[in-house]
Amino acid sequence: MATPLTADALARALRDEGVVLSESGNWRTHNRNSRGAWGPVHGVMLHHTAGTNSLRLCREGTADLPGPLCIGLITKDGTVHLVGYGRTNHAGSGSTAVLEAVRAERAALPAPGPDAVDGNARFYGFEIENLGNGRDPYPAAQLAAVERLSAAICRAHGWSASSVIAHKEWTRRKIDPSFSMSGMRQRVAARLGSRPVSYEPFPGAAFFALGRRSPLITAVGERLVAEGCGRYSTGPGPVWTRADVLSYAAWQRGLGYVGKDADGTPGRTSWDKLRVPRT
Template identity: 60%
Template sequence: MATPLSADALVAALRAEGVTVVEHPGWRTNNRNHKGSWGPVNGVMIHHTVTSGTTATVALCFGGRSDLPGPLCHGVIAKDGTVHLVGNGRANHAGSGDGDVLRAVAAESIALPAPNQNDTDGNTRFYGFECVNLGDGKDTWPAVQLDAMARASAALCRAHGWSAASVIGHKEWTSAKIDPRGFTMAGFREQVTARLARKPAASQASPASPATPTHQPFPGAAWFRKNPRSAVVTAMGKRLTAVGCSAYAEGPGPQWTDADRASYAKWQRKLGYTGASADGWPGAKSWAALKVPYVKEV
């Protein structure tokens, strides 16, 4: 358990992790503290919004709805990777969930129990990020957004001395929710772990402009298993070729193929992986080591 960060400390932690932060007017005093305690905190909860458009989503999450007053989270993470701060204190985002899950998060257990009861107030214990996505399984998660989500989560984990095991999805807190949808939380926690293994990024010179990473953020293990067609695949293939791990008869190109997987397996073996660890499916650590140049398209 930990004492929640002050508003200034939260902003500093996010910016130190390389996050582009926009402070919504009034966010520092926008909370539900009159309805219950805020803290001690145990972790970070990730949500999808079931909305589109940054401006409308930020307004909704700041003010809430007639049946659910705002703030609905602490920060909204837009498609372009910008984090819009909308609340500071208790927020209506987690609701009731499983106390066994809270105990596992507090213990930083790698294996979370499946939620089967709603007996614990999560709004007291978790920071919440609402991430702009329709949540229909079809709306894409841009790499820059996933990177910002991982950075924001890592910022809080770093500030509190937590591991990535302190980051969960809403669906892992209660069986009544399905968010976030479109990536696995296990894969996302790998991204957070990879971020925590690095030194914090320097504060950004301009907090109003999105950060552009030098290397392509890890899109998550599940992304590759969907046989994506993306410039990211081309960039990866060119990088694999450059490090002497090509299994391509032609290309590489944007469509993920068996040749990409065979080439990546060569890279894994070059790193010393064996057996199932060298199966050709990218993981966060081997991806970070490959240093694929950043491309906008995912």
């Protein structure tokens, strides 16, 4: 369970994983958040479009199913087109048992039960352009992009490959995507284990003076938000403010610190546990 990444943090995570991005219009604020919850999130859900030339459809949707229909569309050439961010109309209702298995990061998913849980609130959704008829191929570049984007989000949240599921594993109503999910999860797991994440070393408590400006401040704030400790009305970053102090204090309290040990000034142990990626 995690607080959703910010749109900028998502884009950064995808690029850091080597994903080729195309940003469509105001994708960062194009969402269905006014119609329901967005977060906490538990995983990544993959779909196929069952059509071609799907970019406009994914962004705008239809009269019966308004867009965006996903966060991103993965086209045959391996480009990930970001069309929205936040709650999107991609998952619909699904199985409580499956959600619990994803939350626990179990290697084996149960068969989906009755549709009872709002998946649009709980999963990052991505569409893969494919007819879904079993004959339309998934080119190597497209599958590599699916692997990379899935790993990027899992890496950002500290999730395993078990947090990546298919629409067909979420509900009995769907059959997508039309490739082996066990095979894709193996690819994601291999990528997650292929290179260690590089984290920022502790810069010392004196670094975190009010008014300090640095890209590192933004990275710290994004990790605090991802851990559910964000106390920001705007931001985070790039300047260290009282909001950062309050957010970091929430992180310290979550680790069990009290009193002056939870005053919002980073210390080495709490810093190492936060795992701030190198900026």
